Amino acid sequence: MSAAARTNPPQVGKSVHGIGVACGLAAGVWLGAAEAPTKLVNSGLSPYAISLCMVAGVFTARWTVPTLLKGTRQVFADLAEHRHLIPIAILAGMLWAVANTLTVFAIRDVGLAIAFPLWNTNSLVGILWGRLLFGELKGASRRNIFKVVLGTLAIVVAAVMLGFSTIHSSGAHADRALGGVLAAIGASLLWGTMYIPYRKAYISGLNPLSFITVFTIGELGTMVALVLALDGGTKSTVFHSGETRHLLFWLFLGGFVWVIGDLFQQFATKYLGIGRGIPLSNTNQMWGLAWGALVFGELARTDAAHRLLVVVGSLVMICGALAVSTAVATEKERASMREALVRECARYDLDYDRVVRAYAGEVSTTAATSRAWWDYVILGCAFSVFAWLGIKAQVPALPMNLGWVGVLVAILLASAVAGAWVLWRRTKFS
Template sequence: MIPQSLEASRLKSLQTLGVLCGFGAGAWLGAAEAPTKFVQAGVSPIVVSLLMVIGVFLARWSLPALIRGTGQIRLDVREAPHLIVWGVLAGCLWAVANTMTIFAIRDIGLSIAFPLWNINSLLGIFWGFALFNELRDAGRLRWVSVIGGALLMFAGATLLAFTSSGQMAAEHSTRGILAALCAGILWGTMYIPYRKAYLTGMNPLSFVAFFTIGELGMMTVLALSYGGGPSVLKHELLNARPALFWLMLGGFVWVIGDLFQQYAAKYVGISRGIPLSNSNQLWGLLWGILVFGELRGRGSWLHAQVIGGSLLMAAGAGAIALSTVRGKEHVRWDEAAQRERQRYDVDANYVQAGLEGKFKADGDSQSGRNWLDWLLVTLATTVFVWLAVLARAPKMTLNWNALIALCAVMLIFLACCGAALWKVTRFN
């Protein structure tokens, strides 16, 4: 049965919230990769990734400061200090994976690369089951949904890989496919720290603050080593000045999507939340085809293959996501949480409150903002305003009507997810 402190109605509310956040994550994560198209406009892939990570760093500290204040971060550090290391490790994995995606997009295009690296959801299912008791006691129907969905996603990825290899130079298509698949493997492994953090009770807003330290540190190392040293990197950054705003804005947009993904992973688990957020492949397809015209002039058969492969993967993700968590399975989640609690000697009330989407009795007061919070928000805002003034419109052919329509849908998701998070959990 469900633990007495978590009623069936509460579980249903958290499940609905997690599903909504998963779809919101897909919309925002799909849009965040659009600035990587600047790679084809002469900006180095490493510089693209570094600038996006700088934007991510600013967003990961300023948004939590604005939403709840850094007091929540201090509380989580006091309760579960071991998760700082896990957060930094996850950030390092993300930085390497994100760099891989830049090369993949350059070689095989956004609309094809997206579904390939979304094999991360398959790894998420595996790790969720193997390490965190997800899908245990879930019932036969839910197992069929998950396995069937995984097979559909694999079929879609295979179709897209075949399509790309048949349409581009062998060297470039193979390299792009390998880069996208490696990114998926790294991202799939990255979800282990996610789940450890949320079963232990940590607030997603706190976890991403530690996460971004690993991101920026690893990305800086990659940029310096790959680019040939500080002087070469400085020269490339100066040459990329017209694109600074757009690429850092891409990082900021990515953080909003990732925050929704974090909440989805917390409340429906990585075996369901990650496939849901991987609906970003369809948003990537829309951005690639409608806004950037990636497949313009190609044959109708190629269009059918790309769309068919993406729809197969989306159908698989939907089947997995709709296999909602029942009470018996949630009890197994609680067992995994207690195992984490005992391993790291974390306060039981803190862990239980996190599982319920609530704050520990003495933790809700940490939501106040202080001078440091407003300083972080002001600095981030100043940087983006300054870069916006210096920005230049990209010399690319864009469908502005499609761009505006997609942005409008993103804002609707932002409003709905934000309101639901506040109503149900107060952003815990």
Template sequence: MSFELTLPASEVSRLRSLQALGILCGFAAGAWLGAAEAPTKLVTIGVSPLVISLIMVVGVFLARWSVPALIRGTSHIRADVRQAPHLIVWAVLAGCLWAVANTMTIFAIRDIGLSVAFPLWNTNSLLGILWGFVLFNELRQAGWTRWFGVLGGALAMFLGATLLAITSSSQGPAVHAMRGISAALGAGALWGTMYIPYRKAYITGMNPLSFIAFFTIGELGMMTSLAVTYTGGPSSLWRELVGAKEVLFWLMLGGFIWVIGDVFQQYAAKYVGISRGIPLSNSNQLWGLLWGILVFSELHGRGASLYLQVIGGSLLMMLGAGAIALSSATGKEQLRWKEAAEREGRRYGVPSDYVEARMAGRQIVGEPKPTRSLWDWSLVVTATGIFLIFATMARVPQMSLHWGPAVALSAAMLVLLVVCGFALWRTTRFN
């Protein structure tokens, strides 16, 4: 008998709603994560990759605390810490991995371009599938149809990445093409491993908004250490920051945009698992391609064959990701997820009612509703003020870009933000 048949009709309906919500979150994440990489094109006008990554992380840090404070308040963070304090360590570790991977993407974009680098580091979904299966019972008892979808999709993604790597090495700068490919693939490996703490947190009940608040402590600390070390010390880093003061706002804005996408990605990972949620959010590769080609004219003047290779490789990877994402979890597989959650709960002493309620997108019985305090509004006002200060110093970079496509892509992102945000609130109240 399937797992679904052992549940009341209301619970079966709830499960399907959460799966649909996770899929929607994955697509919304792709749009916003893709747009967040656009400011990294500033490397083409002489800004150090480490400065770009550091300032983006500063914007990320401000957003990861102010956005949760605005959505739900920070009282839920204290509640999550009381229930599962061990997850703080995992969140900080994930943040450290993210910081290193993000820095590698900046170098990759500089050496091989945004539209080619994106698909290469999006091989992170392959590792996500592996870790989901090995550690969290994803795809266990999923059936041959879904296994075929996942494995076939993984093969398509690999072939697409290979095509793009060949394109880059033959058409990109001869000296740095392989370095860029290595950086992009290395970022993918780190991000793929980073999803272990994600899933570990969510199957034991931590709210995604709580997770990212501690996650950002690790990423800011690691990124600051990298920047100070590789720029030659604090004084050298300060000189680079002062020299780039007119573009710091745009980089911080990129970090803020990234956080919006990452929030959606976190909810996708929670409700459809990392083996499906991550490939869905990797639709950011297509959005990155659109920003790179339409807004920044990245492949302008190249031959038609190069366009066909880049677009063909990207679409092949997207088809693979789609096949994986559409292989939705069956009732039997959901039962194996529950077993993994119970195992993690026993390991760390997390109450079972807390785990079950949070996996279903609900609060436990008797848990007070989250509220916004004066502290929460102070976080929002402070973060907004810092952004405004840097905005007064900002200048539009002197670089070639097309505003028409940029406005159209931004409008599409806002539509996804409203639709997905409303769906999250209506279905889970952002649990």
């Protein structure tokens, strides 16, 4: 790296802020919808089995989406250039799998209404790690620090308010409440820590689409190990029960929806950093409540006080999201990020100019662009798995408002199209 690059490196940060905001908000919509299948927690499957089924859907999606958008040749070329990040991505997947399993225990023991706000405090954990390890908010103006910190706190407070709005129907078990709360807090700590590998990968120039393909190896491997060790081994119900097979499609679908949201979240983390990206994606609490209230009627018998919590909590969350999304990094803060890029390049002997272009979303011209025949095999296998599970699926015996299902699905699709269009126009999914 030249001395000029160290003292006057290319500008990064300002031009990608809008991309990160769009991705963070789209992530919230999709991650909120992905929580709906967790209502199957009382279907006869253990929390380990439910998490394994969701992770299987996640595994399928994490290979399908990158193959569809970029092709495996580009993914493998990217990973070959960043071999040092492969163990880090696997570790991140392991953290995600354990955290996801803890959330299922939390939902079972204290209900989604209480568990959701507790594990969404991961945004505060993320801000701490972002500041300590990557210099985020270093050199930021007082106004931006105020916006990010206060906006994040507002989102957390709003999540608590929205959670308490449905606490009457949480179905919590008093004898297991403490364990459920601890499980949700554990998930928060793990999910907040999981963003360290995310951020480290992206300041090294790795594409999020490449990162998630390795990430999912850690997810699936960890969940298989947990089921074998703690859920009956090879005799686990998930491997043998035909009575729950009709539920697998919905858990696979939940995992697939989660991946779309997580992919947007990863791009938000890349372009905004941990401290801004996580709070925006944590607006999923509001969308999760929308699914619970409008589709499953969770607020049908609530009193005026609970409905007021919903209104006020939603407004507070929107204000928090606005505060975070308008905290555009100043030149001093972007300078601290350039210092982090310099350190990363020096540590792993990376081409600084190339890393900066990747970080800014500029398309690499050296990666292979043609698709291999096995790309179509991967896509065909994924489609076949979902088709096979869909044929065997049955609509769960839960009262649902199909009209609101249609409205929320339309919002899901619209947010995905908008987020994908922004990414494609500016970065070609880089």
